[in-house]
Amino acid sequence: MTPSAADSPADLIISACTVLVHDDQERIGFEEDAAIVVRNGLVEAVTTSAAVADLPAAERIDARGQVALPGLVNCHTHAPMVALRGLAEDLPTEEWFNGVVWPVESNLTAKDVELGARLACAEMIRGGVTCFADHYFAMDAVARVVAECGMRALLGEAFFSSQGPEDRERSLEFALRHRDSADGRITTALAPHAPYTVVDDDLAATAELARTHGLPVHLHAAENRDQTETSLTRHGVTPVEVLARTGILDTDVLLAHGTGIVDRDLPLLERADGRTAVATAPRGYLKFAWPDTTPVRALRAIGVDVGLATDGAASNNSLDVWESMALTSLVQKSAEGDPRWLTPARPCTTPPSRAPAPWDWGTRWAASRRAAGRTSSWSTSPGRTHSPSTTSPPPSCTAPAPPTCAPRSSTDGS
């Protein structure tokens, strides 16, 4: 869209930058000497620097030599756990959690959580992340930090069945209390911890609450092969089958990890009535020496979106979504035995006919990374076309429709 000649000046004009654009075929590209016009908190236009030369604006940024691109979304993390980074290194999952992390974590105060979240948000902003899906406790503190720092977030108060039905109620109260707060930057979810820590009755009740209140659900599911095998041994069903029989798959649901998703789960995920998405955080899988990774190709083949994530920084030391992007691409190539799969240019579909060589894109992404900490992020909505001729839609960042694994789609919908 052409910049408006409205009476009031634009809030912000960023000019002389290289800007990432994409078309309705999900092909991405870069335009030089571009300008971004922000008005009333929204990207009004992405155009040329010449077109905005005489446009009045409250603030101007000359972004020469920098790249402007949508902010990244961290689709699954536990932001406050940044305070525990480095506490336990190079241990098997159970020993890491039960032996070291949980004894400390269970004694964290709301103040500790707030300080951890503040540190995590600063780190994510510096890394180009503008939206994250968070799953923890004492989430009122995290909501305060998000409201203050300007990010977007999908927040869920985690609960376990071992702590009684009151915890499930607290998760609902949190979701209703903070839904659409911070001028709509905060969205909320119900957040049962996982099928192995939340019993079927609680999961079924959660699904009912989600339907009643129009809330999504965010939980860990089939995190690794051991969980799936244990579930099969003890209950005769996989974790995903538990989600299906309790109605969770009939809600809009974000599943964290899913490296234990097996073939028999795929028809259930494909038939799910709600919007189902999976967050993949490969750095942690590598560090814990899990034998599998998220089956991105199989999930994409049945229409399940996969988003990039880091998980909490205590488990893998990182909140770097750029790194998650690179690791996802490399690990997926290795897992599928296919170097053509999941390329940066167009990871989830067939390559565009005029796709640049992958290393060219790599250069671009590297340059983008360097610029990310210095350039004001602009935004579009996931799945929507954003080009110099379109207007940005209203902000949105909801986990049930997190971006796919493509670099473009892994950008913030804010």
Ligand SMILES: [Zn+2]
């Ligand atoms: Zn997690």
